[in-house]
Amino acid sequence: MATxxxxxxxxxxxxxxxxxxxxxxxxxxxxxxxxxxxxxxxENGMAHFLEHLVFKGGEVxxxxxxxxxxxxxxxxxxxxYTSHDLVAFHITVRAEAAMQAIDLLTDFVGRPKIDADELxxxxxxxxxxxxxxxxxxxxxAEELVDRAAFGDHPLGRTVLGPEEHLRTFTRxxxxxxxxxxxxxxxxxxxxxxxxxxxxANGEVAELFGRFPTLDQPEAYVAAPGVTPQKLVEQRDxxxxxxxxxxxxxxxxxxxGQRAATAIYSTLLGGSMGSRLFxxxxxxxxxxYSVWSVDHSFADASVLQLGAGLExxxxxxxxxxxxxxxxxxxxxxxxxxxxxxxxxxAAGRRVLAFENTNAVAxxxxxxxxxxxxxIDPDAAIAALDAVTFDQVADVARRVQVDDVAVACVGPHExxxx
Numbered sequence: 001m002a003t004x005x006x007x008x009x010x011x012x013x014x015x016x017x018x019x020x021x022x023x024x025x026x027x028x029x030x031x032x033x034x035x036x037x038x039x040x041x042x043e044n045g046m047a048h049f050l051e052h053l054v055f056k057g058g059e060v061x062x063x064x065x066x067x068x069x070x071x072x073x074x075x076x077x078x079x080x081y082t083s084h085d086l087v088a089f090h091i092t093v094r095a096e097a098a099m100q101a102i103d104l105l106t107d108f109v110g111r112p113k114i115d116a117d118e119l120x121x122x123x124x125x126x127x128x129x130x131x132x133x134x135x136x137x138x139x140x141a142e143e144l145v146d147r148a149a150f151g152d153h154p155l156g157r158t159v160l161g162p163e164e165h166l167r168t169f170t171r172x173x174x175x176x177x178x179x180x181x182x183x184x185x186x187x188x189x190x191x192x193x194x195x196x197x198x199x200a201n202g203e204v205a206e207l208f209g210r211f212p213t214l215d216q217p218e219a220y221v222a223a224p225g226v227t228p229q230k231l232v233e234q235r236d237x238x239x240x241x242x243x244x245x246x247x248x249x250x251x252x253x254x255x256g257q258r259a260a261t262a263i264y265s266t267l268l269g270g271s272m273g274s275r276l277f278x279x280x281x282x283x284x285x286x287x288y289s290v291w292s293v294d295h296s297f298a299d300a301s302v303l304q305l306g307a308g309l310e311x312x313x314x315x316x317x318x319x320x321x322x323x324x325x326x327x328x329x330x331x332x333x334x335x336x337x338x339x340x341x342x343x344x345a346a347g348r349r350v351l352a353f354e355n356t357n358a359v360a361x362x363x364x365x366x367x368x369x370x371x372x373x374i375d376p377d378a379a380i381a382a383l384d385a386v387t388f389d390q391v392a393d394v395a396r397r398v399q400v401d402d403v404a405v406a407c408v409g410p411h412e413x414x415x416x
Contacts, residue, residue: 002359002376009205011213012184016374018192018363020356026098026193027356028105030211031088031364034181036161037154037297038220044154045161046169046177048082049126053174054089055080056118058108064118067108074100077357082159085297085369092357095194102191102198102207110210114178116171123166130160137241137408138308140233144406145243145304148229155223155297183214188367190374193356223300228402230413240314240409244305244321249397252296255372259382260390261301265294267333267341267391268325269305274341275324280307286317298369303398311409318416322403328395338388346383353380 003019036047057063061070071078076093089109093101133139143158150156189208191198198204226247250257269276269292280290287309294303305321352358353376363374405416 004373004375007205009184009208011209011211013187013189013208013211014184014367015189015205015208016191016363016367017195017198018190018359018374018376019195020193020359020376023193023356024095025092025356026095026101026191026195026198027090027092027360028098028101029088029090029190029192029357029360029364030105030109031086031188031190031368032182033085033186033217033368034087034178035083035085036157036159037084038181038217039154039157039177041152042165043173043177044157045126045159045165046174047087047181048159048161049122049166049169050114050174050178051080051082051087051089052122052126053114053119054109054112056115056122057113058111059113060107061104062113067104070104071101074104076101084155084159086364088361088364090357090360095197098191098195098197099199099203102204106207106210110208110212114171114175119169119171119174123169126160127163127166130163130166133160137235137237137239141241141243141306141406141408144231144233144408145245145404148231148406149226149245149302149404150224151227151229153224154221155300179214181217182211183217184211185216186368188364190360190363190367192360192363223297226302226399226402226404228404230405230416232406232411232413232416233408234410235408236410238311240309240311240407240411242307242309242314242318243406244318245404246303246305246325247399247402248294248301248303248394249399250296250301250394252299252301253370255370255382256386256390257394258296258301260386260394261294261296261303262383263338263341263345263386264328264333264391264394265292265303266345267337268292268303268328271341271344273337273344275328275337276305276321279324280317280320284316284320286313286320290317290321311411314407314409314411315415318405322400325398326400329398329400332392332395333388335388338391341391342383342386346380349380349383
């Protein structure tokens with residue numbers, strides 16, 4: 001069983017200690033509601049670029065070598081991620097090194113230099129990252145379907161941003177973005193795993209107090225409905241990468257509905273026993289990879305289907321994938337497949353939560369995106385508690401007619 005203790009620091013940052021039995025690892029993660037959806041149009045790509053720049057050093061660990069070498073001397077795994085929802089920094093270490101890891105993370109993340117010379121050097125690195133994604137058709141399809149679904153809204157823009165933006169960002173603009181978005185009230189600090197070596201005195205709070213006290217950030221632009229656009233990036237290849245996005249008419253602030261949606265997505269295309277995998281791959285042999293995934297932002301939920309397949313089979317696969325979603329909508333799922341999907345989804349979460357980093361990421365999403373409790377045991381119990389009727393209700397709430405479609409391959413939009 002997990003033990004969860006939460007306090008709010010004077011700078012507004014909630015500090016969560018999540019003790020997990022039977023592990024020798026500790027993950028420290030800090031996250032803010034400062035992902036790509038919080039950017040203004042001219043800032044697109046700035047949240048991710050700032051993530052890179054923070055690693056160049058703080059006050060004590062004042063260059064990238066000291067940051068990286070200190071983490072390695074702890075035997076630690078240090079990384080970060082930026083999504084539309086969040087920016088997060090995390091390190092996982094053996095439990096005995098937890099306080100050293102907190103000292104490192106709070107120094108370079110809580111008080112980064114954001115050096116002007118490093119900024120210019122890092123531009124080229126991120127531009128190369130953008131170019132690498134352009135060379136990966138599956139990654140292009142992911143970006144394309146977001147644009148097809150949400151258009152010019154921040155959720156329709158890429159997290160990395162366009163290359164031309166990266167060339168224009170100034171240090172002053174980046175610091176201003178951080179001051180505007182990295183407020184403690186819209187963030188969280190998480191110490192997850194073996195917390196035996198994390199003292200209960202004020203030392204931990206003092207370290208996390210390195211994050212400045214900032215004003216409450218402005219609200220981001222509310223999510224629009226999914227628009228029925230069809231976008232194709234033509235490439236002369238034998239393989240196509242297909243994406244279909246449906247809007248889900250559920251309440252993303254309802255944990256029970258989110259749990260039911262996860263099980264619906266699992267039985268649709270989240271396992272080797274799912275409908276999409278069984279029919280599209282096994283029975284028809286139309287592709288190697290086919291799947292579905294659900295995602296709930298703070299104010300909208302979507303269902304995405306995807307496939308990588310031989311281009312000549314794309315039209316047939318697209319038509320049948322749409323039909324399977326409609327069949328579930330009209331006829332509902334079977335009792336047996338709901339039971340199987342529920343067991344599979346809950347089991348996968350149990351296995352994932354053997355990893356302290358996975359628990360920390362889940363906790364950040366629960367706390368910062370949804371403002372909900374972060375108990376990992378409750379997250380597993382929520383899946384176990386989902387009923388057949390709840391999953392059938394989600395199936396009926398999928399908007400089956402107006403879908404966003406994206407494809408990378410030798411196709412025309414009219415084919416879809």
